[in-house]
Amino acid sequence: xxxxxxxxxxxxxxxxxxxxxxxxxxxxxxxxxxxxxxxxxxxxxxxxxxxxxxxxxxxxxxxxxxxxxxxxxxxxxxxxxxxxxxxxxxxxxxxxxxxxxxxxxxxxxxxxxxxxxxxxxxxxxxxxxxxxxxxxxxxxxxxxx
Amino acid sequence: xxxxxxxxxxxxxxxxxxxxxxxxxxxxxxxxxxxxxxxxxxxxxxxxxxxxxxxxxxxxxxxxxxxxxxxxxxxxxxxxxxxxxxxxxxxxxxxxxxxxxxxxxxxxxxxxxxxxxxxxxxxxxxxxxxxxxxxxxxxxxxxxx
DNA sequence: TGACGCACGTCAAGAGGTTGACATACTCCT
DNA sequence: AGGAGTATGTCAACCTCTTGACGTGCGTCA
Numbered sequence: 001x002x003x004x005x006x007x008x009x010x011x012x013x014x015x016x017x018x019x020x021x022x023x024x025x026x027x028x029x030x031x032x033x034x035x036x037x038x039x040x041x042x043x044x045x046x047x048x049x050x051x052x053x054x055x056x057x058x059x060x061x062x063x064x065x066x067x068x069x070x071x072x073x074x075x076x077x078x079x080x081x082x083x084x085x086x087x088x089x090x091x092x093x094x095x096x097x098x099x100x101x102x103x104x105x106x107x108x109x110x111x112x113x114x115x116x117x118x119x120x121x122x123x124x125x126x127x128x129x130x131x132x133x134x135x136x137x138x139x140x141x142x143x144x145x
Numbered sequence: 146x147x148x149x150x151x152x153x154x155x156x157x158x159x160x161x162x163x164x165x166x167x168x169x170x171x172x173x174x175x176x177x178x179x180x181x182x183x184x185x186x187x188x189x190x191x192x193x194x195x196x197x198x199x200x201x202x203x204x205x206x207x208x209x210x211x212x213x214x215x216x217x218x219x220x221x222x223x224x225x226x227x228x229x230x231x232x233x234x235x236x237x238x239x240x241x242x243x244x245x246x247x248x249x250x251x252x253x254x255x256x257x258x259x260x261x262x263x264x265x266x267x268x269x270x271x272x273x274x275x276x277x278x279x280x281x282x283x284x285x286x287x288x289x290x
Numbered sequence: 291t292g293a294c295g296c297a298c299g300t301c302a303a304g305a306g307g308t309t310g311a312c313a314t315a316c317t318c319c320t
Numbered sequence: 321a322g323g324a325g326t327a328t329g330t331c332a333a334c335c336t337c338t339t340g341a342c343g344t345g346c347g348t349c350a
Contacts, residue, residue: 006188006192007277008273009257010276011170011253011256011257011260013276013280014159014166014276015166016206016276016277017280017283018159018160020279020280020283020284021159021279021283024283025156035306037307043151047151052328053328053329054327061160061164062308063307065307065329065330066306066308068329068331069306069307086314087329088328089329108156112154114282115155115279115282115283116155116279117282123275124155127155127272127275128158130268130272130275131158131159131161132152132158132162133264134165134166134260135162135165137259137261137263138162138256138259138260180336182337197298197299198298199297199298207337208337208338209297209299209300210301211338213300213301215336215337231298231345232297232299232344232345233298234299
């Protein structure tokens with residue numbers, strides 16, 4: 001039972017790679033007490049403090065609603081805090097959030113390194129550019145500010 | 146508000162591309178009355194008739210249980226049928242299943258073509274190989290039969 | 291042959307996400 | 321200034337997939 005030919009489908013390969021990455025990240029992050037979406041939110045907030053709920057949701061590729069309840073968990077865990085009320089609340093990481101993130105971030109970096117094993121710097125750069133091109137080709141409606 | 150630097154993360158780019166592809170496929174397949182997992186199952190079965198529930202589940206990157214109930218829908222829709230009982234049931238597409246798939250398959254091919262717009266044959270081939278390498282690097286435990 | 295391990299099919303329960311809806315606030319356009 | 325369109329926060333209901341568990345059939349090894 002070997003693959004036939006749909007392995008040649010870029011869509012299938014994309015899904016396969018993403019699924020594998022997700023599983024690997026999930027396994028590593030579990031030891032840090034974080035889920036993948038939680039980690040993503042923390043990383044996003046660390047690099048772009050002051051984001052709102054909706055902005056964070058877009059960055060993590062989930063709906064506002066999903067991010068809303070996800071943030072609830074991160075708040076009660078003391079990893080994320082926010083200043084401002086309602087619509088213009090600006091979110092940021094707590095010291096505990098930063099600390100938790102550093103460990104998790106290293107673990108994720110290790111996973112990415114494993115994923116890119118044997119990839120030269122050139123190849124990595126080219127792959128990154130290609131992936132961005134794929135996404136851009138599929139979302140032409142995005143406004144160019 | 147432009148991306149900072151985590152856009153350089155291959156993991157993030159991968160997720161972004163996969164999310165965009167999923168959304169585009171979902172929009173196209175909706176017009177054919179199929180969800181993405183349903184289409185994936187049909188495509189898988191068309192290329193590898195005689196698969197079992199569990200094999201199909203692995204190919205579609207979901208659990209046996211999810212595939213089980215997914216198949217329920219496809220069966221009642223008359224798109225999939227099976228011969229054999231219980232454990233060694235062999236699944237295959239009905240004529241209606243094949244017909245439904247051909248239309249959907251064209252739509253998906255169009256989406257993939259859009260995704261790969263401006264990609265030369267060389268670049269496509271290289272990208273495909275790279276994606277497979279990513280997945281393989283993350284799943285070293287896979288047996289080589 | 292009997293026991294162990296393992297994959298499968300399947301049922302039930304739970305977590306996590308999405309869609310839908312509503313009220314509010316900001317922006318643009320006339 | 322006013323009104324339409326749009327983005328946001330938030331509540332509720334729903335849906336899909338996962339995790340957990342159970343019984344069963346098949347292979348392997350002592």
